[in-house]
Structure formats: C-alpha cells, structure tokens
Amino acid sequence: MxxxxxxxxxxxxxxxxxxxxxxxxxxxxxxxxxxxxxxxxxxxxxxxxxxxxxxxxxxxxxxxxxxxxxxxxxxxxxxxxxxxxxxxxxxxxxxxxxxxxxxxxxxxxxxxxxxxxxxxxxxxxxxxxxxxxxxxxxxxxxxxxxxxxxxxxxxxxxxxxxxxxxxxxxGDLLLLTDVAGVKDAQGKILKSLAHAQAQTLIEQQIINGGMVAKVNAAFNAARQLRRSIAIASWQQPQQLSLLFVGQPIGTRIIPD
The missing domain is CATH 3.40.1160.10 (Acetylglutamate kinase-like)
Structure with missing residues (x-):
C-alpha cells in the first residue's frame, strides 16, 4: 500500500x-x-x-x-x-x-x-x-x-x-475494535459488507448489541470518505502486516 x-x-x-x-x-x-x-x-x-x-x-x-x-x-x-x-x-x-x-x-x-x-x-x-x-x-x-x-x-x-x-x-482508514470483524449467521467473519446486507443482518439480530453502533459508524465513515474502509481487531495486531502487503483483514465496509 x-x-x-x-x-x-x-x-x-x-x-x-x-x-x-x-x-x-x-x-x-x-x-x-x-x-x-x-x-x-x-x-x-x-x-x-x-x-x-x-x-x-x-x-x-x-x-x-x-x-x-x-x-x-x-x-x-x-x-x-x-x-x-x-x-x-x-x-x-x-x-x-x-x-x-x-x-x-x-x-x-x-x-x-x-x-x-x-x-x-x-x-x-x-x-x-x-x-x-x-x-x-x-x-x-x-x-x-x-x-x-x-x-x-x-x-x-x-x-x-x-x-x-x-x-x-x-489515505485509507482502519477502525480497530474489540472484534475481528462482522460475522454472518454461521459466525464466520465476512470479508466484505454492503449496507443493504448489513441492514438485513441487523433486522435478523445477527448483528446486535454494541456491534450495531460499530457497523453504523463504519458505514458513516465509509460514506463520508466515499471509499471502503476496514474493521478489524486490535487483539490481532499481527494481521496489520498483511494489510501492508495488500491482503485484506477483518471486514471491508463497502459504502452505498
């Protein structure tokens, strides 16, 4: 990068x-x-x-x-x-x-x-x-x-x-939080997340609790920047090295 x-x-x-x-x-x-x-x-x-x-x-x-x-x-x-x-x-x-x-x-x-x-x-x-x-x-x-x-x-x-x-x-923006990314219904980390998909997961309460605010904040940030951003965990900082060589980490938030 x-x-x-x-x-x-x-x-x-x-x-x-x-x-x-x-x-x-x-x-x-x-x-x-x-x-x-x-x-x-x-x-x-x-x-x-x-x-x-x-x-x-x-x-x-x-x-x-x-x-x-x-x-x-x-x-x-x-x-x-x-x-x-x-x-x-x-x-x-x-x-x-x-x-x-x-x-x-x-x-x-x-x-x-x-x-x-x-x-x-x-x-x-x-x-x-x-x-x-x-x-x-x-x-x-x-x-x-x-x-x-x-x-x-x-x-x-x-x-x-x-x-x-x-x-x-x-630049590019990375939001480090206490979760490794946004999870789907099977509990797997989603590599990317579009707004419509996020709203569906929120309605189904798959995204719930404090994660709703985190996801909404991430979409707001991506919307302001007009580019995708990443959510990843501070508990796995070694993953950052992957980001520096162009590999995805966490969940990439795709703006509207």
Missing part, C-alpha cells in the same frame, strides 16, 4: 498496556510505512468525569459536552490518553509525537448543529505538519480535540476525527 494508513483506536486497547504495546510493536516493524494513529478514550473520560462528580450523557450516540466538563474531557484525551500512547510508543523505540486536531490547524471545526454542548464537526485543512512527521518516520498520535474559529476547544467524535484525518492525507 502506498497511501497513508489512518488507524483509529479507542476503548479497551487504551486500557490494556500489553495490547497497546503489541499494536505499537507491529507499527514499529512497519515504520517505513506512512501510518497515523487517531484515538478517542471514552472510558478514561468517563472515569475522570465521575471522579469530578459529573455524569455522562449521550445523544444519538454522541457525547454531550457541557462547558463545565470541557476542561476535564480535553485533559483526558489530549493529555492523559494521548501522552500515554506516545510514551508507550517511544519506550518501545517507535518515535512518535502527540498532537490534537487543533495543532497547526490541521483540522478546523465548526459547532455541532445538535444541541450537545462543546462538540465540533471537523473539516480537513492543513497537511503540512503530518506530511513533515511522516517524511521523518515519526508516528503522529492525534487526539480527537479540535478548535473553533474563535479559538475555543471542542470535543470531536473520534470516528469523525479519523475520517477528517483520512481525508486530509488522502
């Missing part, structure tokens, strides 16, 4: 040091490739909000971000989670640099149209810093925190952030 690969991570892998280290070691062994990490960190945010006496609310799957919670959310994502990933990578010998969407105005944000507080809608803007880092074989690790035109910081859905970065670098 010649295009940059944007890998979105979140959830459990950020809480399991051994899993994160395994992924980063695979990236280190492929350091000649152009790779970018984009991360969320919802569980860390939830823990820090709870410690501060706040409750977490979501609307249509998006985190509601009141102004009073914004400093904690920014600190959790652009601080605690981002620097943990960077420190782990550097300790393993994989040179990395932590960034947010706001750095060098790589991605600009507008206020989200829904009434969900300090949340931004990202738009790709400036490739120069990422281009420089990739040219020096430095891994960019990007937190899903952006800025509005007035300079106010906003929380950005991590999937949306990954899409914006993928658009920015004209």
């Amino acid at each position: 010649t295009k940059p690969l944007v890998i979105k991570i979140g959830g459990s892998i950020l809480e399991q040091e051994s899993a994160l280290s395994s992924l980063l070691l695979v990236l280190k062994s492929n350091s000649d490739k152009k790779i970018i990490l984009v991360h969320g960190g919802g569980s860390t945010v939830d823990q820090m909000l709870m410690q501060a006496g706040f409750t977490t609310k979501k609307k249509n799957g998006l985190r509601v971000t009141p102004k009073a919670q914004t400093p904690i959310i920014i600190g959790a994502l652009a601080g605690t989670v981002n620097k943990k990933v960077v420190a782990t990578a550097n300790q393993l010998g994989l040179t990395s640099l932590g960034l947010s969407l706001a750095d060098a105005a790589m991605v600009t944000c507008s206020k989200h149209p829904e009434n969900i507080g300090e949340v931004g809608v990202p738009t790709p803007n400036n490739y120069s810093v990422i281009e420089l880092l990739l040219s020096q074989s430095i891994l960019p690790v990007i937190a899903s925190i952006g800025a509005l035109d007035n300079g106010n910081l906003v929380n950005v859905n991590a999937d949306d952030a990954a899409v914006a970065i993928t658009q920015l670098v004209d």
Whole structure:
C-alpha cells in the first residue's frame, strides 16, 4: 500500500498496556510505512468525569459536552490518553509525537448543529505538519480535540476525527475494535459488507448489541470518505502486516 494508513483506536486497547504495546510493536516493524494513529478514550473520560462528580450523557450516540466538563474531557484525551500512547510508543523505540486536531490547524471545526454542548464537526485543512512527521518516520498520535474559529476547544467524535484525518492525507482508514470483524449467521467473519446486507443482518439480530453502533459508524465513515474502509481487531495486531502487503483483514465496509 502506498497511501497513508489512518488507524483509529479507542476503548479497551487504551486500557490494556500489553495490547497497546503489541499494536505499537507491529507499527514499529512497519515504520517505513506512512501510518497515523487517531484515538478517542471514552472510558478514561468517563472515569475522570465521575471522579469530578459529573455524569455522562449521550445523544444519538454522541457525547454531550457541557462547558463545565470541557476542561476535564480535553485533559483526558489530549493529555492523559494521548501522552500515554506516545510514551508507550517511544519506550518501545517507535518515535512518535502527540498532537490534537487543533495543532497547526490541521483540522478546523465548526459547532455541532445538535444541541450537545462543546462538540465540533471537523473539516480537513492543513497537511503540512503530518506530511513533515511522516517524511521523518515519526508516528503522529492525534487526539480527537479540535478548535473553533474563535479559538475555543471542542470535543470531536473520534470516528469523525479519523475520517477528517483520512481525508486530509488522502489515505485509507482502519477502525480497530474489540472484534475481528462482522460475522454472518454461521459466525464466520465476512470479508466484505454492503449496507443493504448489513441492514438485513441487523433486522435478523445477527448483528446486535454494541456491534450495531460499530457497523453504523463504519458505514458513516465509509460514506463520508466515499471509499471502503476496514474493521478489524486490535487483539490481532499481527494481521496489520498483511494489510501492508495488500491482503485484506477483518471486514471491508463497502459504502452505498
């Protein structure tokens, strides 16, 4: 593959040091490739909000971000989670640099149209810093925190952030999750999945529970990018090496 690969991570892998280290070691062994990490960190945010006496609310799957919670959310994502990933990578010998969407105005944000507080809608803007880092074989690790035109910081859905970065670098997108892919009625991993097929599997409750949200988010990302993307498991990071030589992994999500 010649295009940059944007890998979105979140959830459990950020809480399991051994899993994160395994992924980063695979990236280190492929350091000649152009790779970018984009991360969320919802569980860390939830823990820090709870410690501060706040409750977490979501609307249509998006985190509601009141102004009073914004400093904690920014600190959790652009601080605690981002620097943990960077420190782990550097300790393993994989040179990395932590960034947010706001750095060098790589991605600009507008206020989200829904009434969900300090949340931004990202738009790709400036490739120069990422281009420089990739040219020096430095891994960019990007937190899903952006800025509005007035300079106010906003929380950005991590999937949306990954899409914006993928658009920015004209790359391919891989969503790493806690499952190896989308399964059919026989429990086998589907190599590809079209939207109509996904809706049928959801109606039949073959795709169910938390996987419904993951699949819908993946289709939304593929639709925005107007190209297919992959869902694969962070528990099998060695599979990434197959992706780098053009072999499919996980389930490829085919947009409408």
